Amino acid sequence: MVRKMIAVFERARSKRQNIKFSIALKATVLYTAMFGFIIAVSAGALSWAMSVRTMHFQNIERISSFVADHVMHERGGSFNFESFAEANNVYIEIRDPKSGFSAGFGKKPAGNTQGLESLRQVDTMGSRFFIKVSDRENIGIAGVLTPVTFFAAILALLAAAAVSGALLMRKMMRPVYQMTRTARSISAGDLSRRIDPVHSRDELQELADTFNEMLDRIQEAYNKQNRFVSDASHELRTPLSVISGYANLLRRWGNDDREIRNESVDKIIEETDNMQRLVERLLFLARADQKRLGVKYEKFCVSDLMDEIADETSLIGGQHKIMRSIERELYVTADRALIKQAVRAVVENSLKYTPAGGSITLSCVTEGGAVRLSVKDTGAGISTEDLPHIFDRFYKADVSRVRSVRGSSGLGLSIVKWIVESHGGQLKAESAKGSGTEIIMLIPCGGHALLTAN
Ligand SMILES: Nc1ncnc2c1ncn2[C@@H]1O[C@H](COP(=O)(O)OP(=O)(O)OP(=O)(O)O)[C@@H](O)[C@H]1O
Ligand SMILES: [Mg+2]
Known part of the structure; x- marks a missing residue:
């Protein structure tokens, strides 16, 4: 269980090794930073404004208690309220509603004092005096910071966050737009365009790289297809x-010259056969590319199949010595017709490229969980330069020699390769110029135990 979890983690890590800072991480950091900034600014402004207001309140409370004290102890007459109010930048109002007495000292505040007022009442000399001290000092932002302005400031900060967030996101999403x-x-005619490299080390860099890799693959497949058609x-x-x-030759001389007529007809038939074989191979590969060819699995005795092919080859390959080294009663689960087609294509090559008198050995043994089918000849062999390419479509090694072998299209081994690989097998070639060739097909037993009858 733990091992499984470690494996899943490792897979996820290796998949994302190019992503150092994921978009999710970047967005989280960005929004956390913005949120923190808004909270810090608002909390700082609020606490500063509160402390300034508290200070001012304490001040006018102190002034108002001082004034009340003077009124209470009838020292009002000798005290210069006017210059006291001016010096403290406050407005003092003393009223007695009963007698209608009202006096104001200092400059009356023009508008709203934002609640920075202190109200007291003093009972003295049989009267009740109301004392109001209003703060006139400009208390800056603290004075402006009412609940309305506070929320307006929050909205402004949010708007700033939205704008900067949008700009940042736009920058981050630039590769997507590109x-x-x-x-x-991109059009079918021009598959060469690619996205400029992105160095954001996040999912977008991975997406851009994947997109470019996908274009590489499409371009390669497109070029391959074009090459195939041409x-x-x-x-x-x-x-x-x-x-x-030959048809022209027939038209001109066919009626008069019997020999020319026969030769032309023979050649036309031969070339038509060649063309038919070629078209069949092309159709096979086209179907294989379109995944329209299925492998029909069945269990059969591959030893018998190899014997059958060896017998057939002995009938047609009269000038070659056909030998066999076949382990008895080997069973495999595969497509019998396709395996036969593949072995026959390889045998056909050996017959074609081995001079008369040479020998061809068909062998069939078990190897691990697979059967090893091989066809070995004593023919011309394949040079080391050609060897890696013989399974490519239309590849013909040693062109001058092959040209003399009419009907060679260079498709036989590419079909064999498709057949072997679609069985989950392996195709190998061992050869050297002048020392014969061995083509080896490893066909897995299709998950079934290899059955050997006693
Ligand atoms: N047994 C062999 N000995 C020497 N050369 C070989 C042998 N088998 C294959 N080759 C070389 O590999 C090339 C590719 O083989 P492949 O079977 O694909 O094409 P082909 O035989 O030329 O044509 P086709 O099989 O389509 O008729 C051949 O042209 C030949 O040069
Ligand atoms: Mg061939």
Whole structure:
């Protein structure tokens, strides 16, 4: 269980090793920073404003108690309230509603004093005096910081956060916009366009890299397809021009010259056969590419199949010595017809490229959980430069020699490769110039135990 979890973690880590700072992380950090900034600014402003207001309140409370004390002890007459109010930058109002007495000292505040007032009442000399001290000092932001302005400031901060967030997001999403533009500009004729490298070390960098890799693959497949079409047309042109040549010969001399007539007809038939074989191979590969060819698994005795092919080869390969080294009663679960087609294509090559008198050995043994089918000849062999390419489509090694072998299209081994690989097997070639060739097919037993009858 723990091992499984570690494996899942490792897989996720290796998948995301290019992502150092994910978008999720960046967005979280960004929003946390913005949120923290708004909270810090608002809390700082609020606490500063509170402390300033408290200070002012304490001040006017002190002044108002001082004034009340003077009124109470009838020292009012000798005290200069006017200059006291001016010096403290406050407005003092003393009223007795009963007698209608009212006096104001200092400059009356023009408008709202934002609640910075102190009200007291003093009972003295049989009267009740109301004393009001209003703060006139400009207390700056603290004075402006009413609940309304506080919320307005929060809204302004939020708007600033939204604008900066949008700008940042826009910058982060730039590769996505570029990808959209690149995707729009790509056409079948021009697959060479790529997204500029992104160095954001996040999911977008991964997306851009993946997008470019996908374009590489599409371009490669497109080029391969184009090459296939042009190679196929080229291969079809040769037999067509031979047929056309002999048809012209027939038209001119066919009626008069019996020998020319017979030769032309024979050649036309031969080339038509070649063309038919070529078209069949092309169709096979086209179907294989479109995944329209299925592998029909069945359990069969592969030893019998190899014997069957060896017998058939002995009948047609009269000038070659056909030998066999076949382990008895080997069973495999595979597509019998396809395996037969593959072995026959390899045997066909050995017959074609081994001079008369040479020998061809068909062998069949078990190897691990697979059967090892091999065809070995004593023919011309394949040079080390050609060897890695013989499974490529239309590849013909030693062109001058192959040209003399009419009907070679260079498709046989690429079909064998498709068949072996679609069985989950392996195809290998061992050869050297002048010392024969061995083509080895490893076909897994399809998950079934290899059955050997006693
Ligand atoms: N047994 C062999 N001995 C020497 N050369 C070989 C042998 N098998 C394959 N080759 C070389 O590999 C090339 C590719 O083989 P492949 O079977 O794909 O094509 P082909 O035989 O030329 O044409 P096709 O099989 O389509 O008729 C051949 O052209 C030949 O040069
Ligand atoms: Mg061949």
